Amino acid sequence: MIFLEYETLEPIDALLWHAYPKHESIMETYDVGELTVEVLDHPSLRSSIDLAVIAFSLLVFHKNEIIAVFQIEQEDLRSLSEKLGCSIRELQNEYRTKGMLSNPRVYIYTKEQRKDEGPYEEELTFFSAREFLLELMCDTFDLLSDPVLRG
Numbered sequence: 001m002i003f004l005e006y007e008t009l010e011p012i013d014a015l016l017w018h019a020y021p022k023h024e025s026i027m028e029t030y031d032v033g034e035l036t037v038e039v040l041d042h043p044s045l046r047s048s049i050d051l052a053v054i055a056f057s058l059l060v061f062h063k064n065e066i067i068a069v070f071q072i073e074q075e076d077l078r079s080l081s082e083k084l085g086c087s088i089r090e091l092q093n094e095y096r097t098k099g100m101l102s103n104p105r106v107y108i109y110t111k112e113q114r115k116d117e118g119p120y121e122e123e124l125t126f127f128s129a130r131e132f133l134l135e136l137m138c139d140t141f142d143l144l145s146d147p148v149l150r151g
Contacts, residue, residue: 003106004068006035010111011065013140014130017109019052019073023059027126030134030147036061037137037147039130041074050079053101055120056129058137069109070140072120081096094126106133108140 014020021043022087030037040057057071077091077100087101095102104120117136122128134147 001117001136002120002140003142004100004110004140006062006067009062009067011067011131012069012109012111014066016026016111017069017114018047018049019054019071019107020109021054021057021059021070021071022046028130029150031150032138032143032147033145035141035143037134039133041126050074050076051083055104055124056126056133057097060137067110067128068137068140071109071125072104072106072129072133074104076100081097106136109135 016147020046021040025043027039027041028039040059040060042055043057045052045054052073052075055072055074059066060070075095077088077095081088081091092098097103104124106117106120108115110115112140114120122131122132138147
């Protein structure tokens, strides 16, 4: 797990990362101290490179700028197969799955890095994912206040 200081993070360039979500499908908005957090449910990608599917995403704002993204992603093995020029079966064997998507993984994006936080092993529902990602975000920024849902 990484620890970040939100006061020092610069805004993320939306074109930098291939799995950056479109600012859509906002389900809930939270205030956590000086931060605003939007919870997205299955948003589309901003990039035309469709190598991943986003299950859930948190956009973290500080001073009205997105400084971090916490999300649960799955690699699209069909797209990956096409881009790499290998068979889907090879990728399914490598990823140990029979489906067209990899197992869910958790990533944290900032302007400077894309950090793989490992597999997401909870139930892949909105409520479970939201709680997991909010807790991860609070731990990553060492926030003591609880997220407050905007009404």
